[in-house]
Amino acid sequence: MNKLLGITWGLLAACTARQENELPQLPEPAKTPLIFKKLSGRENDAAVNDLLSIGKDTLIAVKHGGGLALTIDAGGHWQHLHDEEHTVDFVDFNSLTIDQQGVLWGLDRWAGMHEADYARLALSPDLGKTWLWHDFNPETFFPYSFYSQPGQPLQIVTNGGTVYQLQDQIGSSWRPKQYLSELDNTVNDTTSDDSYFAQHQFKFLKAGQLFRRTHTSWELVGITTFINEVEDVCACNGRIYFTSRGSAYGDSPDYLLTANGPYQPADTLRLQRKLDQVRLRCDGRGRLWLFNYRGIWQKVGSTFQQRY
Numbered sequence: 093m094n095k096l097l098g099i100t101w102g103l104l105a106a107c108t109a110r111q112e113n114e115l116p117q118l119p120e121p122a123k124t125p126l127i128f129k130k131l132s133g134r135e136n137d138a139a140v141n142d143l144l145s146i147g148k149d150t151l152i153a154v155k156h157g158g159g160l161a162l163t164i165d166a167g168g169h170w171q172h173l174h175d176e177e178h179t180v181d182f183v184d185f186n187s188l189t190i191d192q193q194g195v196l197w198g199l200d201r202w203a204g205m206h207e208a209d210y211a212r213l214a215l216s217p218d219l220g221k222t223w224l225w226h227d228f229n230p231e232t233f234f235p236y237s238f239y240s241q242p243g244q245p246l247q248i249v250t251n252g253g254t255v256y257q258l259q260d261q262i263g264s265s266w267r268p269k270q271y272l273s274e275l276d277n278t279v280n281d282t283t284s285d286d287s288y289f290a291q292h293q294f295k296f297l298k299a300g301q302l303f304r305r306t307h308t309s310w311e312l313v314g315i316t317t318f319i320n321e322v323e324d325v326c327a328c329n330g331r332i333y334f335t336s337r338g339s340a341y342g343d344s345p346d347y348l349l350t351a352n353g354p355y356q357p358a359d360t361l362r363l364q365r366k367l368d369q370v371r372l373r374c375d376g377r378g379r380l381w382l383f384n385y386r387g388i389w390q391k392v393g394s395t396f397q398q399r400y
Contacts, residue, residue: 107241107290107326107374137175139385140400142187144196144242148376152220153388153400154198158184160220166375167390167399173220183214183223189238191246191258196220199235203251203277211235213248213263226263233266236277239291249292252278289325289334296322302334302351302358314351316358328374335363335370335382346370348382348391361394 139156146152153161159175160183174183185198196219201211209230214223228235234251246258247269253276259265275292288295293305294313302314302325319336323346326333332351337344346368349358363370367389370382380391381399388400 107293107328107372138387138400140383140388141185143371143373143381143383143388144188144190145373145375145381146190146219146242151375151381151388152188152196153383154185154188156385158182160188161400162220163399166379167388170400174223181223185214187238189240189246190242191240192243193261194219195246195261197238197246197263198223199238199248201230201235203230203234203236209234215263224262236275237292241291241293249275252276287322289322290327294325294332294334296325296334302332304332312354314349314358315354315356316349316360319347319349323369324371326372326374326380328372328380329378333372333380334358335372337368364396367396 137155137157140153141156142154144152144154149166150162150164151167153170155161155172155175157175158177160173161170162173163170174181176182183198185200187199189197191197194217196216198214198216199212200214203209211228211230211234213226213228213235215226216223230251235248236251237249238247239249239255240247240257247255248266249255249272253272253274255269255272256266257269259267272292274295275288287297295303295305295310297303298320300316300319301312302316302322303310304313304327313332314334316336321337323335323337334349334351335346336349337346345365346363348361348363350361351358366386367382368384370384370389373381373383375381382389382391382396383400387398389396389398
């Protein structure tokens, strides 16, 4: 395991719009045998907050109840790490990313009424073996979500809508890059962050329009006539996928849609009930992954095979 964690792998931006033939050649991690541990039996061990793709077959799942699950064979086997609560190495993240240096970054933050706001950022230079924590004062600096794609220099969006880029290697120095008014949660209570996806690179309007961020504006990339809520968006292997629920029509099923540009309605695939509220990721081989509070699935043709 130490050998595995000591390797710096080539990275894939999980849900960017790059084509498969534009991706760098990604080296495979060493097939070091993993020591597997049974699930703890906690009810929420199947629930996944985030899923990070590294290389071709390596995935790290952020477990909802705390801890990480690692696979190096595309979900064939999993090892569970840092999931023993009340121990010094326990981790609990909302989201996880990796920068251009191969450093893992985990974000744990809360903004709500029943508990005080807090924000913590953890870094791991050895791909999850050890972690260094930074606690921030939300009144002065409140990291709210990651803005950079995996494999890029680390950028975060604060609760006030400002994008900051990391200036050192330990998470203590940040430089403001730009202000995004639509992501300012402190002044615009009518704007929900759930309308923006894939590190805020896509947005969906309830009129049924899906947009992708460009350098200067937004480009219309997909339309749908019967969906008005989106769970997630992911560009993978030359296609743009989004998962949706037609909530305006009551308890309707969830769908996986494939965008067809600004004029033709998106292709639609109805999802089984167990795949409700799924989020999306793309791996280094151009395969689409879905995850929610019930587990992780890989899209194979028009079917979905559960991997976790």
